[in-house]
Amino acid sequence: MINKQQRTVINIVALLPFIFIALFPIYSMLVLSFASEKNLLAFPPKIIPTEYTLNAWRNVFTTRPVLKWLINSLIVASSSTLITLFVAILAGYSFSRHKNRLISGIGYFFFMSRMIPPTLIIIPLYMLFRKFGIINNHLSVILAYTSFQIPFASWIMKSFFDTIPTSLEEQAMVDGCTEIGALFRVILPLCPAGIMASVLASFSLAWGDFIFARTFLSQGELLTITVGIKTFFGQYEVHWNEIMASCLLGAAPLILVFLMFQKALVKGLGAGAVNQ
Amino acid sequence: MDKLNDKLKGVSNKTPQKRKQYLSIFLILPALALILLTIGYPISQMIYLSFRDYNLLMRPKTLLRFIGITNYVYAITNQNFRHSVVITLVYALLVTSIGYIIGLLSALLLNSLQIKAKGFFNLSVCLPWAIPGAIIAYVFLLLFQSPGGIISYWISKIGLDVNWFTQILPSLYLIVIATVWGGFPFITIGLLAGLQSIPNELYEAALIDGASTFKKFFYITLPALNSITAVLLILTVSSAFRSFSIIWILTAGGPLRFTETLGINLYKEAFSNFNFGYASSMGVITLLINMLIIFIYIRLMKKEFY
Numbered sequence: 327m328i329n330k331q332q333r334t335v336i337n338i339v340a341l342l343p344f345i346f347i348a349l350f351p352i353y354s355m356l357v358l359s360f361a362s363e364k365n366l367l368a369f370p371p372k373i374i375p376t377e378y379t380l381n382a383w384r385n386v387f388t389t390r391p392v393l394k395w396l397i398n399s400l401i402v403a404s405s406s407t408l409i410t411l412f413v414a415i416l417a418g419y420s421f422s423r424h425k426n427r428l429i430s431g432i433g434y435f436f437f438m439s440r441m442i443p444p445t446l447i448i449i450p451l452y453m454l455f456r457k458f459g460i461i462n463n464h465l466s467v468i469l470a471y472t473s474f475q476i477p478f479a480s481w482i483m484k485s486f487f488d489t490i491p492t493s494l495e496e497q498a499m500v501d502g503c504t505e506i507g508a509l510f511r512v513i514l515p516l517c518p519a520g521i522m523a524s525v526l527a528s529f530s531l532a533w534g535d536f537i538f539a540r541t542f543l544s545q546g547e548l549l550t551i552t553v554g555i556k557t558f559f560g561q562y563e564v565h566w567n568e569i570m571a572s573c574l575l576g577a578a579p580l581i582l583v584f585l586m587f588q589k590a591l592v593k594g595l596g597a598g599a600v601n602q
Numbered sequence: 603m604d605k606l607n608d609k610l611k612g613v614s615n616k617t618p619q620k621r622k623q624y625l626s627i628f629l630i631l632p633a634l635a636l637i638l639l640t641i642g643y644p645i646s647q648m649i650y651l652s653f654r655d656y657n658l659l660m661r662p663k664t665l666l667r668f669i670g671i672t673n674y675v676y677a678i679t680n681q682n683f684r685h686s687v688v689i690t691l692v693y694a695l696l697v698t699s700i701g702y703i704i705g706l707l708s709a710l711l712l713n714s715l716q717i718k719a720k721g722f723f724n725l726s727v728c729l730p731w732a733i734p735g736a737i738i739a740y741v742f743l744l745l746f747q748s749p750g751g752i753i754s755y756w757i758s759k760i761g762l763d764v765n766w767f768t769q770i771l772p773s774l775y776l777i778v779i780a781t782v783w784g785g786f787p788f789i790t791i792g793l794l795a796g797l798q799s800i801p802n803e804l805y806e807a808a809l810i811d812g813a814s815t816f817k818k819f820f821y822i823t824l825p826a827l828n829s830i831t832a833v834l835l836i837l838t839v840s841s842a843f844r845s846f847s848i849i850w851i852l853t854a855g856g857p858l859r860f861t862e863t864l865g866i867n868l869y870k871e872a873f874s875n876f877n878f879g880y881a882s883s884m885g886v887i888t889l890l891i892n893m894l895i896i897f898i899y900i901r902l903m904k905k906e907f908y
Contacts, residue, residue, distance in 0.1 A: 330716075334715070334716065334717055337711060337714055337715050338715070338717075338723075340711050341708070341711045341712070341715070341723055341727070344704070344707070344708045344711070344727050345723065345726045345727060347704075347783070348726055348727050348728075348729055348730050348783075348787070349726055349729065350753075351730070351733075351738070351741045351742065351745060351783065352729060352730075352733070354741065354744075354745060354752060355741050358744070366750075367750065368750075369749055369750055369755075370755055371750055371751060371752045371755050373752055412632075413632045413633045413636065414633065416629040416630070416632060416633065417629060417630045417632075417633035417634075419629060420625075420626045420627075420629040420630045421630075423626075424622060424623070424625070424626030424629075426623065426626065428623075428626075428627065429626050429627075429630065432630055432634060435637075435642075436633075436637065437896075438893075438896060439637055439641045439642075441840050441892060441895070441896050442641060442645070442889070442892065443843050443844040443846075443865060443888065443892065444844065444846070445844075445846055445864075445865035445868055445869055445885075445888075446645070446648065446868075446885045446888055446889055447640070447641060447644035447645060447648065447885075448869070448872070449644075449648065449651070449872045449878050449881055449882060449885065450643070450644035450645075450647035450648050450651065450882075451640060451644045453647070453878075454640075454643065454644065454647070469636075469639075469640055470640055472636055472640070473636045473637045473639070473640035473641050474641075476633050476636060476637055477637070480633055505625060506625075506629075530732070530734075533734065534734030534735060534736070534737075535734075536734075536735060536736040536846065536847030536850070536851075537846045537847065537850075537869075540850075541873065552734055552736035552737065552847070553736070555736070555737075555740055556736075556851065566744050569740055569744070570741070570744065573737045573740050573741055576734065576736075576737050577732070577733045577734065577737045580732040580733065580734065581729065581732050581733070583732070584728075584729065584731070584732035585725065588724075588725060588728075
C-alpha cells in the first residue's frame with residue numbers, strides 16, 4: 327500500500343502536465359516579449375531567449391497606438407458593464423421575486439438569447455447601426471455588448487437574490503420603504519458577491535470581444551486591443567516581440583481580475599453551473 | 603430612484619396582485635427592451651433578409667426583391683456550405699470531447715489534492731480561462747509557426763513534422779487545440795464544484811463495502827457528476843458554435859476553406875462578398891441547429907430556468 331505522502335507526490339506529478347499546458351503559452355507571451363528579433367527568428371526556436379531587449383515594450387508604448395487601444399477597451403467594457411449591472415439588478419430581482427407566467431416566459435427568452443452566436447445577428451445589427459449612424463462609434467459596440475451581457479448578469483443576480491429571504495424586504499416595506507427602495511437599500515447591500523460576479527463576467531465578455539469590434543469599428547484610433555493587435559500583421563515584417571507584449575497587456579487586466587477575485591468568480595459561476 | 607417611485611405611485615391604487623405584476627414587468631422592461639433591440643429585432647430582420655435578394659454588389663433595382671427560398675436552395679446545394687456544416691459539427695465534437703476529458707482529469711486530480719498549496723494548483727490550471735480568445739489566437743499563431751514556433755518544433759521532434767497553417771487536417775487540429783486550451787478550465791471549475799458537492803458518506807460507505815478505486819469512480823463519482831456534465835457539455839458545444847476569433851485569426855477558414863465553420867462562412871459571405879441575403883439564410887439554418895441544441899439541453903434539465 328502507498329502511504330498518504332506518496333499519494334500526494336503522485337498526485338502532484340500527475341498534475342504537472344496540466345499545469346505546464348495551462349501556463350506555457352502565458353509564460354511564452356511574457357518571455358518572448360523581451361526576446362530580441364534575432365532570437366525570435368532563430369532555428370531551432372529558443373524556449374529561454376539568450377538575448378533580451380526592451381525595444382518591443384518601448385515601441386508598443388511609443389510608436390504603436392497600443393495604449394489608445396487599451397483605453398478604448400476599458401471605455402467600452404466598463405460602460406457596457408455599468409449599464410448591464412443596473413439593468414440586470416432590476417431584471418434579476420424581478421426573476422427572483424415576481425414569479426409568474428409572463429416573467430418566466432421572458433426568462434426563457436433571455437436564456438435563448440444567451441445561446442445565440444454573435445455571428446448570426448451581426449448582419450442585421452450592422453445595418454441597424456448604420457441607420458443609427460453609430461458605425462465607427464463606440465456606442466455601437468457598447469450597445470451590442472450590453473445585450474449579450476444582460477442575460478447572464480441578470481441570471482447571476484437572480485440566483486443571488488434567491489438566497490435572500492423575502493421577509494427582509496417585507497419588513498422594510500412595512501417600515502414604509504417602497505419595493506424598489508427595499509431592493510436598493512436592503513437586498514442589494516447583502517449580495518456584494520453577486521454584484522462582483524456579474525461585473526466580472528460582463529466586463530470580461532466585453533473586453534475579450536473580437537467580432538463586434540472588428541465589424542463595427544474600422545478606424546485605427548477607435549479599435550479595441552483585441553482587434554488592434556491584428557493590424558500588426560498587415561505590415562512587411564511581423565515583430566513578434568511587440569505582438570507578445572501587446573497580447574500580455576491585453577490579457578493582463580483579466581488575469582489580474584482573475585487572480586484577485588478567483589474565489590468570487592468560481593463561486594458565482596461554478597455554483598451557478600451546478601444549480602442551473 | 604425618485605422617478606421610479608413616482609411612476610409606481612400611479613399604479614398604487616390597483617389591487618396588490620395587479621400592482622405586483624405591473625412592477626415585475628416594469629423592472630424587467632429596460633433589460634427586455636435592450637435585448638429586443640439588439641438581438642430580437644436583428645433575428646427577425648435576418649429571417650426577412652433570408653428570403654430576399656440582397657447583394658450590395660448588385661444594381662439597386664433588384665435589391666430586396668422577394669425570391670422565396672432561393673437562398674436556402676442555394677445554401678443546401680452549395681458544397682462549401684455543406685462542408686461548413688460538417689466542419690462545425692466536427693469542430694464542436696472535438697472541442698467538447700477533448701475539453702471534457704482534460705477538464706475531468708484535471709478536476710479529479712485537483713480535487714484529490716490534500717495540501718496547503720492547493721489554491722496555487724487550482725489557480726494555475728484555471729488561468730487560461732481568463733485569456734480572451736483573440737489573444738489566445740495571436741499567441742498560438744507564434745507557437746505553431748512552421749518552422750520557428752516552439753510547440754510546432756517540439757511536435758516535429760516527436761515525428762509529426764507538419765505545417766499547421768497550410769495542411770488540411772493539422773489546421774483543424776490547431777484551431778481545436780487553441781479552443782480547448784482556452785475552454786477546458788471552465789469545465790474543470792464546473793466539475794470541481796460538482797465533485798465537492800458529493801457527500802463524503804458515500805465514499806465512506808463504499809470503503810466499508812471494500813469497493814475498489816475504479817468501482818468508486820464508476821459507481822459514485824461519475825453518476826454524481828451526471829447533471830453538471832450535461833450542463834457543461836451543452837455550454838461547451840454552444841460556445842464552439844459561437845467560436846469566431848480563434849478561427850478567424852489562426853486560419854481565417856483556410857487552407858482551401860477547410861476550417862471554414864458556419865460562422866466564418868457566413869461572415870465572409872456577408873462582409874467580403876456583401877451577399878447579405880444568402881448569408882442570412884445561412885444564419886437561419888445555424889439558428890435552427892442552435893435551437894435544436896438548446897431544446898436537447900432543456901429536455902436534459904427539465905427545469906425552469908428562471
